[in-house]
Amino acid sequence: MNNLKEILSKANRIDMFSPYFFLPFILILYFFVSLFDFHRFEQFRISESIWPAVILALVCYYIGVYIIDKLKWIIPSFGLSFWGKYVVHFVVFLTLLGLASFLMILFSGGLGISDESNRRNLSPKLYFFSQLLWFGVLLLLSYKMILEEKMTLKKAFVYGLIFAAVMFLFLLNGYRTPLIIMLFTGIIIFHYVVKRVKLTWFLSALFIIAVAFSMFGFIRVLTEDLTIESNSREQPNVDLTIEEKAKLLTAEQKVNLTPKWIRAINQESVTGHIVLSTIIEYTKEEDYLKGEIHRGIFNTVLPGEQTSPRMRVTEVVNSIGAEKGKWITRPTRTTTPTFIGQLFLDGGYLLVAIGFLLYGALISLIYNKVKRAGIRSFHAVAYAFVITVFTVSMHTGFLDLIFILMLGFVVIASSIIKIDKPKLQY
Known part of the structure; x- marks a missing residue:
């Protein structure tokens, strides 16, 4: 018993959100949990091991x-430090733009939680700009939290309520990704500014959050209107x-x-495991797409009808699934390829290596700036946001232009904001 307490005590001293722990832990956990497949691997007849790519x-x-x-x-600041004082003003502008777009969606009656088909038929432009609402609120609230001279649990509760209100608004659209990003960015800020989150508490919270979001998706599928063609569950003939x-x-x-x-x-x-294995199988038969997936991220903003990267992934995995008599994804739906799958599909093991090397380098660059500036700085907000987006992309892939622009803004903002005398170090 004493040994167990000692082990738990040491585990709770780990900085869970450091670059060395958080993202790798979530990635390993994600694929470990996938091993409990309840015979789905057999059902989809997957044949390629994902572990060489994961390792x-x-x-x-x-x-x-x-x-x-x-x-x-x-x-580096690239000589643009004089723009640093305008970062918050620009975030406020983005937030107001996002609010206007969200209200237009709200009054058009296109809320995705009421009907799955509404979620897929939201105006792409309006939804694109509406996400600036949660992005702006997230940055502004997080920055306000870290500037508090004395952050009490009562103040943290108030901030949490505001976070929850904005998250609820996006819950109405039926999308989970913004909710997850807001939630985990908020937890990371809480960890560094209010009270250190212990590993045992975090694992418990992670389990509850994972089950809640899984059930959210489950209920969303159960409530589909099967009379709509896009909701058809017919298998390939x-x-x-x-x-x-x-x-x-x-x-x-x-x-x-x-059950x-x-x-x-x-x-x-x-x-995610099935999709990654199928992508590896596809590339062995048909070769890599050599940049097509990543070009597609930017092609979606071009005039005319464009195939989104995730829809292209659907076409890829279903070309294999159809041969086996089972769609990997329904043909009318998009597929989240995992970030490893996204890279592998375009360039195999070489691109996986380059992509994760750059991931690690960028996260470490921002983390080093946090260590110099102290946690009560915008750099801590930037780090929390970046590592959260990167971690979420382990499942979703990094294929949304809006997230790329958000990430670019946060990284640039962190680079140009000057490092003042640290108020609180790690």
Whole structure:
């Protein structure tokens, strides 16, 4: 018993949100949980191991973090420090623009939580700009929190209520990603400014949050209107051998032995595992897409009808799934490829290595600036936001132009804001 207490005591002293722990821990946990697949791997007949790509990603990430950490490099200001005093003013402008766009969505009756089809049919431009609302509120509230001379639990509760109100607004749109980013950025700020979050508490909270968001997605699927064509659950009409049909039927029977609500708990990670394995299988048969996925991020803003990167991923994985008699994703839906899958599809192991090396380096550059400036600085907000977005992208991929622009803004803002005398160091 004493040994267990000692182990827990040491674990609770870990800075969970440092570059060395948070993102790698979530990535390992994500794919570990996916191993409890309830026979879904057999159902989709996945054949390629994801672990070489996952291990390579982790190793390269750590190399990026370690090199920058040891060199003590920070993001340079590029001679633009005089713009630093206008950062907050610009964030306020973005917030007001986001509020106007959100109100237009609200009064148009296009809330996604009431109908899944509404969520997919939201005006792309309005939804794009409406996200500036939660982004601006997140930055402004977080920055206000860290500037508090004395942050009490009562003040933290008030800030939490404001966070919750904005999160509820975006809950109405039926999208989970903004909620997760707001939630974890807020937790990281709370950890550094209000009260250190212990590992045991964090793991408990992580489990509750994961189950809550999984059930949110589960209920969203259960309430679909199946009379709408885009909600069709028909499977591909392909000729399978008698043996293949028998194997597919047996696998589906095994899957159905587990109640749907239990399968929903780790549905996202299991699907991510299946998608990544299928992407690896596709590239062996058809070669890499050589930048098509990443070009598609920017092509979506061009005039005319464009195929989004996630829809292209759907086409890729379903080209394999159709041969096996089972769609990986319904053809009318987009597919989250995981960040590893996104990189692998365009350039294989080489691009995975480069991508995670750059991830690690960028996170470490910002973390080093936080260590110089102290946690009561905008740099702490920038770090919390960046590492949260990167961590969420382990599942979603990094394919949304709005998130790329947000990330770019935060990184540039952190680089040009001067380092004052630190009020509080790590």
